[in-house]
Structure formats: structure tokens, C-alpha cells
Amino acid sequence: MNHSSFNRSAYLYLLPALAIYGIFVLFPIVQTVFYSLTDWNGLTSPTFLGLQNYLELFQDSVFINALLNNLAFIFFYSVLAIALGMLFAVLLTGAPLRGMAFYRAGLFFPQVMASVVIGMVWRWIYHPQYGALNQSLRAVGLGAWARPWLGDFDWALIAVGIVGAWAQYGFCMVLFLAGIQNISSVLYDAARMDGAGIFQQFWYITLPGLRNQLLVALISTLIAAIRIFDLVFVTTRGGPGYATLVAGMYLYRNAFVINRAGYAAAIAVLLTILILVISYFILRLQRTQDEESFA
């Protein structure tokens, strides 16, 4: 940035946006932090509690369990979605194929659908009797594997996680597609001359070339995994038992169903801090890598 041409009046142009951001984002944040320190039912005036909500949260086994479920969802939302996105991106940029645009659009399609729709569709797919999944298993003689996926204590989380990965990979794929197109084809040509196979090309050229896209995908999918609410709400509502209960769902129930708005605010603040901390470390990773590569 060139500091000599710095113009103070530029700030004036930022004011309208700042006002909107302040009213709709910053102020509610401050408000939420305040409510998180109170006992508030959403209606009557809040009573100040100090940090008691937070202390209670750390002893609340339901909340801890929900948070652990969020961590499990990170595997599906981040690891699996990124792996799938990477696979499809590499396949789509390989040998030119007829109808490529069709495949690209088709593979990106889940990303376009509203999460409620995705949830409803997968509820059908997972239906124990008529769902496509169990029907196919039975058709190929694997009927013993068929189970009530969303109602099974051991499988419900995995079943919802797979839906999450399915909903998320399209975004990763598009990021990687754009990234791969930016990698100079000269590099691949040179590698081939040196006798590098497909996997070596991927490992030594594609993957390093996508480092920045990977970090962006990682941050946004991690945040999505920690904030997950809609898919769980539509598919299982946190059940069976608390098997798929996530922090966002628990927050919702506290705030809007059992009138513990103060407690819910504390959950919101904790989740936000968690997201900020994780994002900070990933961004730092990115910067140190930038510095290394320029060194």
C-alpha cells in the first residue's frame, strides 16, 4: 500500500457501509456477549450472572457431547468434502471429454440446492423401507447392511455427515477447478518429460499449486462444520438420543424452545470464539507458508 497517496476523506465513503455493518453486525455481537452474561428468558429483563452461563456450559454433558459431534462433522464437511472436490476437479481437468460442461454443472449441482431441500431428499434416500440406499443394498444382496440410517445410534452421525460432504464438495471442486487452470501447463509438460506419472504430477504440481485454494476451502468448510444446524434440523433434529445433536441445534433449542436466551447467547459466543481461533491458526499457517515460499 502506498502511504503517501493516503487520503483521509476515503473514510467518509466507508461510513454508510460501516453504519450498516455496525447496526446489523457489530451491535448484535456486543448485545449477544452481554446477554451471555445474564439469565434471560427472551422476554423479561435480564439478570446479570457474570460468567455463570459459561461455567455451566463446561459442565453440561449435553453441550460437550454436541461440541464433540461438531468435531466429528469437521471430518465430513472438511476432510471428505475437500477430498471429493479435489478428486472431481482433477478428473474434470484431465483428458478433454465430450460433454464436460454437463459433468461440471452436474457435479456442482448439490451446492446450488437449499440445505432444507438436500435434507428432505436425503431423508428419502435413507428411508429404511423405500429409500434408494436400502433398496439398492437389498437389490445387490446386501440386505443385511440395510438399516434405519438416520435412526441408528451408531450410523446417524455418519449418515448426516455424508449428506454434509455431498452438500459441501461442490464449492471445493469449483475452487480447485479455478486453481488448476491457473497452474501453468508447462510444469506438467516438463514433469512428463522427466517421466512423472499421473500421481506424481498430482502430488508435486497440482497439490502445491492449489495450496491457497486448499486453505480457503479448509476455512470455509471448517466454519460450516462448526455452525452446522440446518441439515441436522431437517434430517434428525439431533436424534436419536443426542447422537447427532450439534452446538447450533442446542443453541436454537435453548433460545427459542426452552427460553434460555442467555445460555444460548453463551453458546453463540463460545462457538464464535472457536471459529475465530481456528481461522486464526489457519490464516497464520498460510502466512508462514507465504513467507517461506518468498524466502
Added chain:
Amino acid sequence: MNRFVCSLLAVLLVFGMLAGCSPGAATQQPAEPAKTEQPQQATLKVWDILVNPTEDEVVRQLIAEFEAAHPGVKVERETMTFDQMKSRAKLGLSAADGPDVAQINQGYSDMGALVAADLLVDLTPYANQYGWTAKFSPGIVARNSFTPDGESLGEGNLYGVPITAELVGVFYNKEHFEKAGVSIPKTFGEFEASLEKIKSAGIVPINYGSLDGFVHIHVFAEIQNLNIDRAYLDDFIYGRNNVSFSIPANVEAAAKMQEWVKKGYFTPDFAGIGYDDSLAAFRSGEGAMMITGSWVSGDIIAQAPGKFGFFLMPPLEEGGKRMSTGGTSTAFAIRKGAPNEELAAQYIDWMVSDRAAQLWAEKGIVPVGKVEVQNADPLFVDLLKAWAYLNENDLIGHYLDWATPTFYDTLVASFAELMAQKITPEEFVQKVEADYAAYLKSRNQ
């Protein structure tokens, strides 16, 4: 550096969205003074949850007739789902331009909280004026009543008026009963024998789908009601006299549910089937019985007229009393400070009038008040009879999830474990009792 700023901004946006999850301050402003008492030119704002097409049709007609009978009055109606109402009612009713009439869920977390915040009008005087209480058994009046501090449900002032009735019982498929050679059981023993008979005829005895959780509560209550009396149930729900969930009757009911699972009386893999899917399957002929509430009757009659019937869970001994979970629709309440309170009361009266009851009955929905119907589907006649029996004998039980604010979650989660045979009936009862005891303790503090 630029990328860093971008990413940080993205993070901040997310931060803001999370913060947005918390409801804004509900500052209560004094209601605007009504512009000169002129009820002739008034707009009545109504929020209800009667979104189902059949219900909606009845309400539209009632409103048209209401407006015709009150010249100059315009009803501005907004409909929403039960869940939407749950999250919107609190903010809506504390706003100066909120609805005059809103349909509020009974129980502590909704009606109780609103009463405590002094947002609802005491309807007792109107009930006397319009004779509403004569239409309901004492148990129905009690469950719409709170002490003015919102602390005690079941006593005090009337804050809500329900319009339609709900009763839980056994819906049965007549063809399957015939095929299995089963008739309507008169005792619980006969009921269990018929389950076995139906199963051996190759039919699923109880059509079931518990992915949405609440169905467990209904089935459990049907069995629980055999062994408990009204006084215990009332005390339990209203949090009086320090009763406990940990009683033999509840352990027995939980054990019975597990037994039925083991014997294969429920739809296989029921844990993965949603309520709506399960209901659709039953309507199209799957399963011999379904234990659920009268709210499904309209759709069943429309799709399969004459094919289904209904009975209340039979008592342990023939001729015994049959208490059954039931109640009413969520209740119409009036917002304190509503500019047209009188008109709002007239609107509520319109909704529980004999004319309204007639319209509901014609559509296959059981109204709270008494009604005579001709040429009705036999299923509906069964329901009307069962409701009349329960209402006259004050045997309308309770939805157990009203007991504490967190009871629904606790019950649904514990039932899932019980039905998956992960916990014993004793452990189940202890889990649920822990929630109840904690609530009683916090109330008595």
C-alpha cells in the same frame, strides 16, 4: 496481505451471523392509545397456526362470516407453522403493533412465559360473559389457566381458548382386523392378544415411525394411563405435591414398550422413519393400527373413506375408565394492550361458536364443543364419541412433555435409547426423573 483481510472479513461476517441468532432486545413499548373508540372501523390482527388446507378453509369461511356480521371490521390474518409461532410469538406479542389475537401453545415455556411477562389478557371475565367454560370439562379449563405470575399452570386465570379437540388413541385398519380375525378389544389383555394375532397373520400390528421423536410419548402415555389416576397425572404435569416420575407404573409402561419392540409389534426399522412418511404408509394400508392423535383423521377420511376406525386404549379390566392423552388445539389468547380487546374476545367467541363447531365437524375435525353430525365417516363418528366420553368424564389426559420446559427433549432422547434397547426401563425412568426432579427443585427455590 490482501487475502488475509478478505479471509478475516469472511470470518467476521460469520461471527455476525452467529450473533444474529440471538433475538434482539424485546423492549416493551406502551401500546398506542386506541384512536377514539370506534370498533366499527377496526382492523383485527390475528396470528394462527391453522395452515393445514382443511383448517385454513374453515377459518377463512368463519372470518368471512365474522366480517359480514361486524361491518367495518377487517381481520388481518397471518398464518404460520407451530414451530414458527413458537419462535415468533414472544417478540410479536411484546411489540406495540403486535397481533391482537394469537394462537399460543399451552405450558410453561410458551403461555407461562407470556403470562409472566404480563403480555396476555385474563380471559376469565369473557369466559363468563360468553359461556365458554360450559363447553369444556374442568381439565380443559385448567390446562389453559395460569396464576398471574405465570408460575403455576392449572390454576388461576384463563389465558387461552382452544377451538378444536385432540385425542390420542388407536386408529385401526378394518380390512386388516377382518383378515386377522380381530375385533375391537375390550381389555388391554385382549389388545395384546390381538397384536400377536395380527402379527401371525403377516401384518405389522402397530405402524410406527419415530424419526421425529414425539410418537414415543403418545404410545408410552397410552400404556401409562392404564395404571395411573387423574390426580397423579395432574400433579405431575402441574408440578404439584412433589410427585415423581419414578413410579412402578412408568417402569412397567417402559418395559411394555421394549417388550413390544422385541416381539416385533412395531414397523421394522421404525427409528429411521419420519412421522409423515409413517402416516402416509398407514393411510395406504400398511400396518393394522397406529397410535396417534385425532389430527390425522381429516387426511385419512379424505384418502380412504370408511376403511378406518378409532378406539380408546382399552382398560385393564372390562368397563374400567379409559383416560387418554388429549387436549385441545393450542389456544387463542389476547395480547395485553391490544387496541380492540372487546373485538378480539368477540372473534374468539366466533371461533368456538356452534356454527364453528359445525364447520369443523363437517371437515372431519373434532371441535371442542358438542356437535351432531349426519352422514359422517364412521372413523369420525368414533372420534366424536370418544371425545364426548373423555370430555364428559373429565378423563382427558396430558401431553407428558408439558411437565418441564426441557421435558420434550429429555423424553425424546431417552425414549430413543429405550426403544433401541440401549437402556433398561429402570434406567429410562431414572433419566426422565432426573429432569423432573431438577425442575421441581428449581421451581421450589
